[in-house]
Amino acid sequence: MAAAAASAPAAPRGTTLVCASLTARSPQEMAAEVAAAAALGADVVELQVGCLEGFQPRRDLPVLLAQPRPLPVIVTYRPKWEGGQYDGEDQPRFEALLLAMELGAEYVDIEFKVADKFMNFLSGRKPETCKLIVSFHNYDYTPSVEELLSLVDQIQATGADIVKIATTATEIDDVSRMFQVLVHCKDIGAINTIVRRPDGKLVGYNTDYVGAIAAIEDAIRASQPADPTTSLLARRLFVVIGAGGAAKAVAYGAKEKGARVVIANRTFVRAQHLATLIGGTALTLSELENYHPEEGMILANATSVGMYPNVNESPLSKKALRNYSVVFDVVFIPKETRLL
Numbered sequence: 001m002a003a004a005a006a007s008a009p010a011a012p013r014g015t016t017l018v019c020a021s022l023t024a025r026s027p028q029e030m031a032a033e034v035a036a037a038a039a040l041g042a043d044v045v046e047l048q049v050g051c052l053e054g055f056q057p058r059r060d061l062p063v064l065l066a067q068p069r070p071l072p073v074i075v076t077y078r079p080k081w082e083g084g085q086y087d088g089e090d091q092p093r094f095e096a097l098l099l100a101m102e103l104g105a106e107y108v109d110i111e112f113k114v115a116d117k118f119m120n121f122l123s124g125r126k127p128e129t130c131k132l133i134v135s136f137h138n139y140d141y142t143p144s145v146e147e148l149l150s151l152v153d154q155i156q157a158t159g160a161d162i163v164k165i166a167t168t169a170t171e172i173d174d175v176s177r178m179f180q181v182l183v184h185c186k187d188i189g190a191i192n193t194i195v196r197r198p199d200g201k202l203v204g205y206n207t208d209y210v211g212a213i214a215a216i217e218d219a220i221r222a223s224q225p226a227d228p229t230t231s232l233l234a235r236r237l238f239v240v241i242g243a244g245g246a247a248k249a250v251a252y253g254a255k256e257k258g259a260r261v262v263i264a265n266r267t268f269v270r271a272q273h274l275a276t277l278i279g280g281t282a283l284t285l286s287e288l289e290n291y292h293p294e295e296g297m298i299l300a301n302a303t304s305v306g307m308y309p310n311v312n313e314s315p316l317s318k319k320a321l322r323n324y325s326v327v328f329d330v331v332f333i334p335k336e337t338r339l340l
Ligand SMILES: NC(=O)c1ccc[n+]([C@@H]2O[C@H](COP(=O)([O-])OP(=O)(O)OC[C@H]3O[C@@H](n4cnc5c(N)ncnc54)[C@H](OP(=O)(O)O)[C@@H]3O)[C@@H](O)[C@H]2O)c1
Pocket: 208, 211, 241, 242, 243, 244, 245, 246, 247, 265, 266, 267, 270, 302, 303, 304, 305, 307, 329, 330, 331, 332
């Protein structure tokens, strides 16, 4: 199981990124895997450079990190004592990681056990654009919540930009404990998917917003010609009804794409809370009825209103709906809700 909490993230805080971990044996093969991961929708790739046969940092890293690259990269060079391939002194490994930073890797990962030593080695040479992930792995079990939270503090104290904790789940309680830590650490506080990796580790993700945002972008694309270099949601006014888990995910996704997000919710205080969390504004449901500051607004219903069996309900009046150019509904059943 893995949890990561960013204290100075490249992506907006709380954003969930899907990372593809690559273990190819040659730089050319790894570059092809990066392209494949991008095509499959990954947000970031982990280049496990220790898996490259006869890895020579000065020869191979410039190939792997050459621009333009389709995705941001995490470079890891894991030693054997932490489950990796590298069997040598720390110094050459540290030099390779520094080189990766200098060649423009967006993230570099170092093990918690040697994080202080690595910081001393760096002596302020880490470029501003590179985020340092300090990672902890427990391949035997999942520690208690208290131990995990203390670990988060200790990792943060090393100067990490991003805290990564990966543990081994043996019982369902382990998953729940890990979630408590995630909820504590991540603003988004919602996970909807647990993936068991081939190595048996469980990783939690939030994928709610990925499908929702992609569907909304498809609808915008279908209705207007778009500049392929900019996000279809950039600067658009994006209204989310609801302030629960689904609303949080959709609002984060829209914000990440550059939209101006407005949260409207039955319980106004929850709308305010979510709006503050993501940097948006809050409305009451009655304010929403007459809300029309501009044309081309996007609406996402993220409440259960209209869900079977209450299929005749709608979260917004027909009159107010005319103010939106694209409408999305998270409700699963029926497929075509009254709102749509
Ligand atoms: N399509 C998808 O991929 C997907 C994914 C996840 C969830 N969902 C669906 O999304 C919906 C919400 O799930 P959730 O996990 O976000 O639930 P949640 O955390 O319980 O939040 C429910 C939200 O709906 C609002 N709400 C409920 N009944 C309402 C009513 N009668 N009038 C006005 N607002 C009402 C709540 O407002 P208050 O704050 O005032 O209570 C709250 O904002 C569910 O129908 C779920 O099945 C869909």
